[in-house]
Amino acid sequence: MRKCTDEATPYYICVDGRKLIHKGTESRKQGNIKRTFEVYACSNCSGCSLKPKCLYKYNKHANKNKTMRVNEIWENLKNESHKNIQSEQGIINRQIRSIQTEGHFGDIKENNKFRRFNYRSSEKVYKEFMLYAIGRNINKYHRFKHGKIKKYESEKVEKLA
Known part of the structure; x- marks a missing residue:
């Protein structure tokens, strides 16, 4: 259409x-x-x-x-969202997000040996994972406050003409 x-x-x-x-x-x-x-x-x-x-x-x-x-209204919001995703900043954010997520799951599985949930119902699995995520975030916040990790600042590459 x-x-x-x-x-x-x-x-x-x-x-x-x-x-x-x-x-x-x-x-x-x-x-x-x-x-x-x-x-x-x-x-x-x-x-x-x-x-x-x-x-x-x-x-x-x-x-x-x-x-x-x-x-x-929905169509306008959808077009605006698509434009934001395809912008230069949107592409950078998507690359960062994909890297960050993969790293977290790999860290959870390998470094913390988290391979199985203790419960089976979806509600209990959700609660168990949320508790685990809260613990990870508190740990990350602690490391950030004590200067062991720095805030990520994206570098914009200038285009040479």
Whole structure:
């Protein structure tokens, strides 16, 4: 689907080249969260070769037309997040995070000989691991306070022109 805004009202164009025109706004409430959707619908999907792949439960509703609900706030947040992840700082943060996580699990398994949990239910395993993680964090904080480890400062590499 591709969004177009060249007219007064925005619309989407499906893969087959048909317009999905804005029909209205819909709100849904789930718990304390209210979500607002913009509803787009195609006026006529008959004769479309992609209709069985496009419509959910096509066999039950073969005579229906395509309807699409878009949460534009969510889409904007998703695009902003993707832009942040693909930025130079985002790439550096992802590299650091992957290195840090792998190191912690390797340290837990090899250096501390933590190979098995003492309990089997997921709730008890979660609690046991959280206690272990709290202990590791206290130990790390202690080493940091006494100057045995330094805060990581990322180095930005200047591009030479």
